[in-house]
Amino acid sequence: MPKSRLEAFTDGVIAIIITIMVLDLHAPEAGSFAALWGMRSVFLIYLISFFTMAVYWNNHHHLFLLIKKINGRVLWANLAFLFAASLMPFATSWVGAQHIDSYVPEMTYGVVMLLMDVTFWLLIRLLIHADRHNTALVGLLGEGYYKPLMTISGNVIAILLAFLWPPLTIIVDVALLALWAQPEKRIEHHVHHS
Known part of the structure; x- marks a missing residue:
């Protein structure tokens, strides 16, 4: 089964x-710097969410550089990942609507991040199963590849930290996202030398 349509x-x-996230950015009511400054939390959460989607896209792209075969389970796992990602505009909008100190919107944002991490990890596992004779894929992302599980565990902690101080959820999620900001260099090295 070709991978090009999935990509x-x-x-x-x-x-x-x-695009949906940026369309939720509305101009301030007044034409002043004070009005713009009043929207700083909206711009900050948009920036974080944009960066989040960029990091996931970049890692998805790098992951599929290794892939030779996919199957129906991979298609469903990829759709599950996209479903989780499609919740990002809602979570971004809710946090950005001046609810930066409310723990339910922050926890919801954390749950969306957790869902994206879990479904991305599931996608990796099912890709390995579908393409199990791909020695590069199995060697680079198989047993001993713990980065997704570390991120999932960290996201659970981030969600619970909202009870202490709501912004901690997003702060921890951004710190965890930093682990993925640079896609797996071993993949790039393999692709350039094969």
Whole structure:
């Protein structure tokens, strides 16, 4: 089964998600710097969410550089990942609507991040199963590849930290996202030397 349609569909959905998020940015009521400053939390959460989607897209792209075969389970896992990602505009909008100190919107944002991490990890696992004779894929992302599980565990902690101080959820999520900001260098090294 060719992977090109899955990649094209994923690219399109992520582009739409980013577009929906930016469309939720509305001009201030007044034409002053004070009005713009009053919207700083809206711009900050948009920036974080844009960066989040960019990091996931980049890692998805790098992951599929290794892939030779996919199957129906991979298609469903990719759709599950895209479903989780499609919740990002809602979570971004709720946190940005001046609810930066409310723990329920922050926890919801954390749950969306957790869902994206879990479904991305599931996608990796099912890709390995579908393409199990791909020694590069199995060697680079198989047993001993713990980064997704570390991120999932960290996201659970981040969600619970909202009870202490709501912004901690997003602060921890951004710190965890930093682990993925640079896609797996071993993949790039393999692709450039094969």
